[in-house]
Amino acid sequence: MKKIYLDHNATTPIHPDVYAAMLPFLKEDFGNPSSVHWAARNPRKAVDEAREQVAHLFNCDASEIIFTSCGSEGDNLAIKGIVESKKDKGNHIITTKVEHPAVLNTCKYLAKTGFDVTFLDVDSYGMIDIEELKKAITAKTILISIMYANNETGVVFPIEEIGRLAKERNIIFNTDAVQAAGKIPIDVKKLNVDIAVISGHKLYAPKGVGAAYVKRGVRLIPLIHGGHQERNRRGGTENVAGIAALGKACEIAMQDMKEESEKLTILRDRLQKGLAEKIPYTKLNGHPEKRLPNTLNMSFEFVEGESILLNLDMKGIAASSGSACTSGSLEPSHVLVAMGITHEVSHGSVRFSMGRDNTVEDIDYVIEVLPAMVERMRSMSPLYEAKTGKAANVSFSSSDCSH
Numbered sequence: 001m002k003k004i005y006l007d008h009n010a011t012t013p014i015h016p017d018v019y020a021a022m023l024p025f026l027k028e029d030f031g032n033p034s035s036v037h038w039a040a041r042n043p044r045k046a047v048d049e050a051r052e053q054v055a056h057l058f059n060c061d062a063s064e065i066i067f068t069s070c071g072s073e074g075d076n077l078a079i080k081g082i083v084e085s086k087k088d089k090g091n092h093i094i095t096t097k098v099e100h101p102a103v104l105n106t107c108k109y110l111a112k113t114g115f116d117v118t119f120l121d122v123d124s125y126g127m128i129d130i131e132e133l134k135k136a137i138t139a140k141t142i143l144i145s146i147m148y149a150n151n152e153t154g155v156v157f158p159i160e161e162i163g164r165l166a167k168e169r170n171i172i173f174n175t176d177a178v179q180a181a182g183k184i185p186i187d188v189k190k191l192n193v194d195i196a197v198i199s200g201h202k203l204y205a206p207k208g209v210g211a212a213y214v215k216r217g218v219r220l221i222p223l224i225h226g227g228h229q230e231r232n233r234r235g236g237t238e239n240v241a242g243i244a245a246l247g248k249a250c251e252i253a254m255q256d257m258k259e260e261s262e263k264l265t266i267l268r269d270r271l272q273k274g275l276a277e278k279i280p281y282t283k284l285n286g287h288p289e290k291r292l293p294n295t296l297n298m299s300f301e302f303v304e305g306e307s308i309l310l311n312l313d314m315k316g317i318a319a320s321s322g323s324a325c326t327s328g329s330l331e332p333s334h335v336l337v338a339m340g341i342t343h344e345v346s347h348g349s350v351r352f353s354m355g356r357d358n359t360v361e362d363i364d365y366v367i368e369v370l371p372a373m374v375e376r377m378r379s380m381s382p383l384y385e386a387k388t389g390k391a392a393n394v395s396f397s398s399s400d401c402s403h
């Protein structure tokens with residue numbers, strides 16, 4: 001069976017050159033980079049070199065990079081580290097309703113411990129309103145944390161504008177750039193961000209490594225107290241193999257970004273057009289233009305996204321759905337709900353996220369097999385029958401996982 005992977009926003013395969021860059025540090029170059037003897041030399045050099053490579057992706061200085069264990073750690077470090085160091089100045093945080101759980105749940109946790117959090121709304125395209133952000137700022141606002149690009153819809157936020165505003169008001173601005181990394185440029189100087197977070201495994205490096213850019217002069221309290229690693233900002237012996245991998249992945253991303261994003265845009269648009277033409281009652285979730293080149297989130301009305309995923313999986317196609325039907329309770333995606341999309345429509349959503357190994361043939365295969373699947377599922381839906389007058393051939397809904 002053909003295997004087609006269209007779930008790169010969940011995780012990416014490891015690039016062969018990235019894999020090769022890790023290997024010495026899992027074998028002969030095992031030393032602790034902080035040691036003073038021969039065994040430390042190559043590992044230390046690798047960490048230094050990776051720091052330069054990652055800094056290059058952000059257009060910052062190597063001293064402004066902190067290596068972490070994942071994107072979630074970076075988000076926690078940025079948010080908890082800033083509010084802890086600024087709590088004398090104020091207790092107000094601004095974020096959005098559509099952040100990744102690493103930001104959303106960190107902010108919800110802080111809201112329970114005495115911080116005041118504003119969760120900004122988005123419009124039906126999943127876009128925030130700068131005027132709303134301006135209105136939300138108070139004298140007590142110490143942090144704005146807004147993602148660069150949304151993992152579910154691919155919507156890209158106006159980070160440069162937000163950065164300018166935050167700078168004017170003297171508020172620290174963190175952006176979760178995990179989905180942006182490698183897909184669109186993250187020039188922290190141009191964007192005026194104080195902190196930006198990335199994760200290795202969304203960028204063709206392995207799981208368990210990430211990095212945060214923290215602008216020189218921005219003081220944050222460490223999440224992990226310990227040794228003097230990362231200039232006292234993150235204790236713990238360095239994950240040398242992971243760090244070397246992340247460095248290599250950033251280098252490759254810088255080299256290939258332009259060409260890759262052009263290719264991915266073509267695949268994304270081909271899939272969107274192909275599905276919309278062949279399948280009635282579809283809807284694009286997200287902004288038609290302000291969107292990552294690789295991400296397509298579509299709703300297929302009258303069917304469950306989960307059922308589509310199972311059917312796609314049987315054909316070797318890996319995709320993802322915004323909603324998760326877990327232990328009998330159906331929770332629609334918080335992102336689609338925030339966009340005001342009805343529960344029925346959001347339940348029929350599927351996210352296709354393309355990556356560097358995907359081809360036109362992959363896309364055409366999905367366009368070939370998905371319409372018949374949706375048609376078959378709809379033929380069993382009384383809702384579809386009611387709406388379209390087409391006969392449903394069973395008397396119950398196949399999509400009843402809400403109780």
Ligand SMILES: *Cc1c(COP(=O)(O)O)cnc(C)c1O
Binds near residue numbers: 072100102151176
């Ligand atoms: C995946 C992801 C994260 C979390 O990264 P991990 O390395 O898996 O912890 C954070 N934010 C966004 C937008 C993501 O897509």
